[in-house]
Amino acid sequence: MNTDLINYYRRRAQEYESIYYKPEREDDLHTLAEVLQRALLGREVWEIACGTGYWTQKIAETALSITAGDTSEEVLEIARHKSYTCPVVFRQEDFYRPSEKPAGCDALFGGFIWSHIPRAGLKEALGRLSEVLLPGSRLVFIDNRYVEGSSTPVYSKDEQGNTFQQRTLADGSQHLVLKNFPSADEIAGVLSEFGTVQIRELTYFWMAECDLFSNKKVVYRPV
Numbered sequence: 001m002n003t004d005l006i007n008y009y010r011r012r013a014q015e016y017e018s019i020y021y022k023p024e025r026e027d028d029l030h031t032l033a034e035v036l037q038r039a040l041l042g043r044e045v046w047e048i049a050c051g052t053g054y055w056t057q058k059i060a061e062t063a064l065s066i067t068a069g070d071t072s073e074e075v076l077e078i079a080r081h082k083s084y085t086c087p088v089v090f091r092q093e094d095f096y097r098p099s100e101k102p103a104g105c106d107a108l109f110g111g112f113i114w115s116h117i118p119r120a121g122l123k124e125a126l127g128r129l130s131e132v133l134l135p136g137s138r139l140v141f142i143d144n145r146y147v148e149g150s151s152t153p154v155y156s157k158d159e160q161g162n163t164f165q166q167r168t169l170a171d172g173s174q175h176l177v178l179k180n181f182p183s184a185d186e187i188a189g190v191l192s193e194f195g196t197v198q199i200r201e202l203t204y205f206w207m208a209e210c211d212l213f214s215n216k217k218v219v220y221r222p223v
């Protein structure tokens, strides 16, 4: 079975947005969009792992500007063909090691990518991302909560507590995909090292906002 996350999303590009059309999730998605628009109001946003631009379009309604990156040219191609109500620059990038650091951003947004970061690497990844942002910046993440009967069941778990789902694409290919479902306490435990945290839980989704500490420069050193 394929375990390559980047390749999985390249192959899934054309069918990706079908997850946003599950009727039972509609109310939550609407609420998420409103909360995100408030959280990123007037901000210069670096959006990591932007995918097909579904959330880019929503946050563009209140953000000042967006630099949006993803590893997959296939999803970026879809995102580039949409229209946005603030200036948006798309670029192919790996957020773990961006070749060009986005200048002048005071917010970072990651939609449905936290769950794909191995637990042991979260603090280091967030530390590196935060270092690039201006003082007073805000981190915003949204992701799935596990809901029996709606979520794809967890197929396996490793020694570090990372969970994996077995997913099948329209072309019949099978993929083992890292997908973590952290509790609110776990999310807060990670983010509180970087700033003041606020977490909201809806039925299907969670959202975390973290205002970076302004009295110290964020430099994360792995222990």
Ligand SMILES: C[S@@+](CC[C@H](N)C(=O)[O-])C[C@H]1O[C@@H](n2cnc3c(N)ncnc32)[C@H](O)[C@@H]1O
Residues within 6 Å of the ligand: 005, 006, 009, 010, 048, 049, 050, 051, 052, 053, 054, 055, 069, 070, 071, 072, 075, 093, 094, 095, 096, 110, 111, 112, 113
């Ligand atoms: C679950 S999708 C989320 C897409 C979009 N943020 C959304 O919420 O609709 C995960 C995205 O992360 C991208 N991705 C995975 N690893 C990445 C990395 N290291 N750097 C940048 N993008 C990555 C994939 O190509 C995919 O588009």
